[in-house]
Amino acid sequence: MDIIRRRPESRPGSPENFTGTVWIDSIVASDASSRLRANSVHFMPGARTAWHSHLNGQVLHLTEGTGRAQERGGPLQEIRAGDTVVSAPGEWHWHGAGPQHFMTHIGMSDAGTGIGDTTWGEHVSEAEYLATVE
Ligand code: MN
Numbered sequence: 347m348d349i350i351r352r353r354p355e356s357r358p359g360s361p362e363n364f365t366g367t368v369w370i371d372s373i374v375a376s377d378a379s380s381r382l383r384a385n386s387v388h389f390m391p392g393a394r395t396a397w398h399s400h401l402n403g404q405v406l407h408l409t410e411g412t413g414r415a416q417e418r419g420g421p422l423q424e425i426r427a428g429d430t431v432v433s434a435p436g437e438w439h440w441h442g443a444g445p446q447h448f449m450t451h452i453g454m455s456d457a458g459t460g461i462g463d464t465t466w467g468e469h470v471s472e473a474e475y476l477a478t479v480e
Pocket residue numbers: 398400404433439440441
């Protein structure tokens with residue numbers, strides 16, 4: 347058993363991959379014994395990921411606030427604390443805070459055998475982000 351009490355420093359989300367202000371706290375990084383990667387990701391109002399996909403899919407569990415998420419070609423959806431969002435392997439999508447609300451989710455994925463299990467695309471435009479929520 348390993349109890350981790352000394353957290354790594356919070357790190358800002360890269361402006362290449364996020365719009366707005368995002369902070370990431372690592373919960374567990376993948377290593378030789380486990381491919382599980384988990385991060386607590388904090389989005390300020392208006393902040394969101396760019397479009398992206400995960401090689402082995404992703405599970406998001408919202409711990410705070412209200413946000414938005416969308417699958418490529420699908421409706422813009424509101425997501426709230428307590429919701430769990432499951433993305434299939436290779437599915438293009440984005441997720442973020444609502445325009446007027448903070449949002450925090452725990453992102454969990456199988457990091458695979460390499461470093462880059464996330465493929466990043468273009469930023470989510472204002473038109474996409476502010477579209478009508480279904
Ligand atoms: Mn994702």
